[in-house]
Amino acid sequence: MSRNRLKVALIGNPNSGKSTIFNQLTGLKQKIANFPGVTVEKKTGICSISAFNGSPHTSVEIIDLPGTYSLYPKTIEEQIPFQVLCDPENESHPDITVIIADGTNLKRSLFLSTQVVDLKSPAILVVNMMDLVKRNGIDIDFKALSQRLGIPVISMNALVGGEIEILKHAIVSKISVPENDFIDSAQFAPQVVEKIKNSVKINSNYAAFQIANNLDGIGFFNDRPERKQKINDILKEHQFAPGKLQAAETLKRYEVISLLLKDVTHIHNHEPSSDKNLTRKLDNIFMHRFWGYLIFLVVMFAMFQSVFAWAAYPMELVDQAFTWMSIQVHDAIPEGIFNDLLVEGILAGLAGVVIFIPQIALLFFFVGLLEDTGYMARVSFMMDKLLRRFGLNGRSVIPLISGVACAVPAILATRTIGSWKDRLITILVTPLMSCAARLPVYALLIALVIPNITYFGLINLQGLVLMALYLIGFLAAIGSAFVLKWVIKAKERSYFIMEIPLYRMPRWKNVGLTIIEKVKIFVFDAGKIIVAISVVLWVLSSYGPGKTFKALSDRMEQVGQSDPELANHLAAEKLRTSYAGIVGRAIEPAIEPLGFDWKIGIALITSFAAREVFVGTMSTIYSVGGDGSDVTTVKAKMLAEKNPKTGLPMYNLAVGWSLMLFYAFAMQCMSTLAITKRETGSWKWAVFQFVFMGFLAYISSFVIYRILS
């Protein structure tokens, strides 16, 4: 059936209520991917339509195009709607375009709407937010509007669900192509428009005009060079100056729209609406130089608290559930490689994926709420000046703060950053913020090398060092952003021209769907990579070459739990001779300048799964056994460790600081790597992130080790 399923594209200004309508049309039947070749989110969904009289369609595919103010392809986000609507060969090219207009700003909405009308393909105009329009004291003559535009017009208040049925009905009704141009673009360049129309066989003057203006920007002739050449020849022949006429078109379009609005709208109340007054009053508080920042701090604290502390309870449950499942599976299947792979490789990997869900869900509950109420726009307005000088922008503040809990949901939260360069820099530096997984590593190392002294009966030295590590992470993040600002070249100019919407009550369905969407992206896209790396790491640490390893494994099975001390000793020996152990010993010369030995080398490899694994690996290496929860014993064993060359304690101040800085900076987290790959659309930036953080870690560890020893 999918072959003849109707395709419908939604287009509209940002804040026009487009996503609410998309959510109402599709509900949970949504898919999120990227448009081919770019990191612009492509949301599609299936809309079920109850049989209207005689309609053959029971379900249609809905494509949610990125929010835009016009069809001029200035940025990547804006190129997508133009390509999809203009190019019949585009895989997302719709049968019908549904334009969502914000009724409270009809003039600007009609600008985009009439551009779509001039493309001469079937379209429906939805005038949204009618409740606000009525409260503002404005009447709209929909019949006249529909006649003048030549397309069906539907009035809607997307908050009330009932009217969505009218839209569904309209979609499956026979919709004809608009007959007249709203603005005849041929007036700006008659010969060029005519020749391009004939050359690429389109019937819209406006599409031809846009192609003439943006031949390089639109990209859809890139795989059809002979056509592009033809158009280039036409442009050259007529000495067409691309772009110059767009301003003329904009002026003309707005002029005609103003005339149209005089005829079809009637304003019988000139006072500012109560909604505007409320927004002004709220903004006087929320954007106040003192209260504004105080409220922001409180909101951020609540958000941080939830991701950091509240998420701990469901995470504990996930942990217990997987432990229970591991035991069940382990007991149900005969012992052997398959059993080990299932329990220690795949199940452990899955646990590593599922454990993030509470944090992601809680963070996006807050982010969704802040975005939907309009508060997020205020945050970026207030923070922009501070963050801009570091190559970030106002919206980077949420990912950076969330990064203190966990970089994975934080990177997912960068989607709200409009400029690609700013967003990329935010993604790259966020993992430098000290996340929760670093805490167990810091705790162990601080306890090892920093004396427990309290100054003035108040300031504890260990606490001071912990705070310093958080501060170092923060400084590294903004410092790197500052450097990356110069290193990364932007393909497009970035502006901070954005609309500050009115405040409104959150639409809980939107918030809920945001949470589901982000969890899905993480579990299905990043999850695959995480499970794969987890299996590889398991193979490395559970298998080894040669007879020694085999003998050790057999011995361990014989001993079992009868002699715990011997078993722990064998486990340490087994890890030492495993592949991970071999690699750990092989890299010893490379990490020796940092003060690390092969034991730390092994931990560096295994803790690529997640930083806190460092503690567990150290327990195994020092024959403590268990899962690393017995930190006191590990600490005692590590304290007793002697440097074979000097005979002095191995874990002195120099090695301790060197290790702490290494964990502060190095990209020791496969989940972050996976999500960076997902969110930037390629391995290139994930690898870049891994390398630059690794470089930073190596250099700082090297320097601090030299200074302190």
Add this chain to the structure above:
Amino acid sequence: MLVIFKKLSEIGKGESAVVESYNDDAMKLKLMEMGCLPGERITVDRFAPLGDPIAILVGDATISIRVDEAENVVVRPVN
């Protein structure tokens, strides 16, 4: 009568002006499509607490623009 032109960035809080022209072609299109056209009356609504960006009222919308971007918008102050 003497007509004084100013940069949008020089307009004070609560003051209004009429857009005259733009000194930046790419930004011009961006502002124009959002309804900030030559001849349009705009009002500076407020400055961010740190003095930058600026929120301006254009028609029924509030638009935020950075100070260095507003420097490229030429306006004629009105009372």
